[in-house]
Amino acid sequence: MDSKTFQQPLYRQLANHYLDAIQASVLHPGDRMPSVRVLARQHTLSLATALQACRLLESEGWLEARPRSGYFVRSQKLPGVLAVTEPDMSKPHDAAQFVGIHQNVSEIISMGQRKVRVNLGRAAGAPELYPEKQLNALAARALREKPDLFSRQSYPTGNAAFKSVLAKRALSSGMTINPDEILVTHGCIEALNLALRAVAQPGDVIAVESPTFYGLLQVMESLGMRALEIPTSAQTGISLEALELALQTYDNIKAVVVVPHLQNPLGSIMPEAHKKRLVQLCETADIALIEDDSYSALVHDGPPLTSLKAHDTSGNVIHCASLHKILAPGLRLGWMIAGRWHARVNMLKYAQTRYNDEWSQTIAGKFMASPAFDRHLHKIRGALRIQRDLTAEAIVRHFPVGTRCSLPNGGVSVWVELPAGFSSKKIFEAALAQEILISPGLLFSNSHRFDHFIRLNCGMPFSEEVKQAYVQLGNIMRAQQ
Template sequence: MPDDASPSNADQRRLYDQVASHIARLIEQGTLRPGDRIPSVRRMRGQMSVSLSTVTHAYRLLESRGLIEARPKSGYFVRDTAFRVPPPPKASRSNIRPLRVNVSRLSRRLHDVLASPEVIKLGAVVPDVELLPMQRINRLLMQTLQRFPEMGHRYDVPIGHAPLRHEIARRMIDAGAEVSPDEIVTTTGASEAVYLALHAALRPGDTVAVESPSYFGILEKLETTGIRVIEVACDPEVGVDVDAIERLAQEGRIQGAVVVANFNNPLGCRMPDDAKKRLVDVMCQHQLPLIEDDIFGELHFDTGVRPKALKAFDRDGFVLYCSSFSKTISPGLRVGWCAPGIYQDAFVQAKIAINPAGSIAMQAAAAKYLETAGYDLHLRRLRRTLHERTRIVASSVYEHFPEETRATAPQGGQVLWIELPRGFDSVQLFEEAAERNISVAPGVLFSPGDRFRNFLRLNCAIQANARVEQAIIELGRLAKKQLAM
């Protein structure tokens, strides 16, 4: 298939699976042994008559599944010790009926469980403090306040701290997006950025397309703003069905879309660049806002360059790009931002009405950290650690959960999406686990249509210790017990 072709999600997955299955068979048969180098991307492209991007994606999937590993400037090699992980879930289906969101009650219950310091936080998407540059940020914050003692006691301007906006604009070059500092507005985390983007670009009663499954934090904000949703099919490997969104836009059934193109929460999938470009083109053609949550964009597991954001393909300003440093530097900083495009005036006005000023001291400390080479070094370590821990959790699920269990092979981020047999109730498991000081996120939280009851999400940015391993063993025991009843 030519490199410039635009196959459907199903076609893309079929091609990736063909390449990945071919290499997996060679490893299983012993043709490729631990330590052997596998064919280069270009060589495999010729052998399989597929595009470079198809081979690259297949190799990333094999890496996520623990079969191969990338070595800088050397290529891909069969891992010395391959993890055994569950097979991936199937793609979801679209539900074109507009729905009102109602997930806040169960979400509040999850937050109540997570509030206990004794709980093992497999249900949160919060990185362990040991993974964060805590001491470095603390020193920068103290230095900032010592040098500018008034900084912690005055209001910031609504658009945000200028040095931080400059550093964010510089970082966004890596995501393929050319955004000036004046086109960026800082926020109190990515949650506020998404909430303000909804206020700026949409109105109560509007309908937006969302991925299915979709992060419940996004669904909560849609519920609060009175915006209805249409759930669009999402493939665990290549992301949202662009064809479906295009049909909805053509029929006038949606007034916008909210998409996590890089490492969807909970699937961990990454849209190919051609699909990203096509999605942006569709939304721009119909002059519809596209809200992008790219909070995991820096946390890719391969050794290549950072994946492009949807914003990289935005030429007309219809993409409202939202992100933060909560998953990479510190959730306690509460430093996020939005590049709202043509909606900037409305975005700033919404910010003034809701929360006109963030912490200048926190923004200044983040800006100082971004100026140094230490941030990129930290990211490289963090990516390796998250990749390894995700595979450890997946391997533990394979070993201890019911035999029919499926799980994603995330290409980045920090979560694992697990599918159990039909009839399984993840809400029941959630309550039983909470009684044992273990938290999980039940699958129904990720859909306004009561879907995914037999799914659950686990956090992998957590300490790899005996207590966590025992918690996963206990979850598997509870799951087996429920299915046996």
């Protein structure tokens, strides 16, 4: 070692030693590091120094900490991954239209309900990524402490303790809200449904991201509303220039619906200046801004993201979120802050589905109020980061030359752009015949402009079966060429 090396702190020297091993491929992505105790013993260092070295490598993105499992090497470089093409803003908007996607969605969902070996079509983490045992224990405890949970009526707008926890956690995203402003819903999809019903009528135009979550298009179709698709970037989210043009063109746009963080399916994260401008644009135009913020807790790194609602000074933003992706896919538990539409949404909620059960809110509230929730989020983010990188590497290795994909800073899926001429519907059908499920791009728009895209789940551990599924998908694609 040179003199500069010896001048470095001991923890930095130890970190550099293992960094060299990672960069020389002596240690590979997914490999487990020696425990802190073993490191200290092998290198004749204190436990504190060994732990500091591991934390340094974690902060620099080379290691991933897994609770009660230790430190693991994570993939750092992804050579050959091409970014998804940015939308062409020079093309005119498609006319606002009644969605008409329900038949396509229903057919594909129906086909996808058959038994498959590998499910790459969903947008959720694997069951083992969620705190099943802890939630089960809290469920039993809740019934012991309140044996009348099932025999008494629920609170109209949600459990007070659960809403208090939500209000406290909202502070980290810039929102200062009273728990009484929160309405508990059956997942985020009900919150979006209520928000649209509160601000618009059948025949009205709703501006949405393009591509967008197909569930939103289904809701709009069921309500008789027309979707106006606004070009959306995989880097910065909805195009504000295109939205401004749309507001000048249409006089009956009643709302804009966006996913500002880890947009589904693109994975984009809206810059802060972009958020402020969007909130102001909608307020000036006097149209509701509906925010679906179900994914922000899954962002890999960086400070907590500021919600659109944090920039709202007039009650014009309706904030919707849920625990479906981040805590428990089996709980259809969401909430909304409806701003100036609070009373109307409350009435619509009562008329539509009445109240949410107390049991699930009690379980979620107790878990989210404990340190275990943040430990869980740290664990799931780390696992998803590794699985995203391994997914991207498999795409580069097995898919056709020229394939592009998003590399979102979090979330449970990647958006894949295949070379022109490929049909996601044909790939979906051929993959399903081999018991592999994917989400074809045509689901995410009322047009066919995304038929050469697919959305793939990266929430599953990268097992040999999953690896083989990517090989098979590549073979299916090459057969289309």
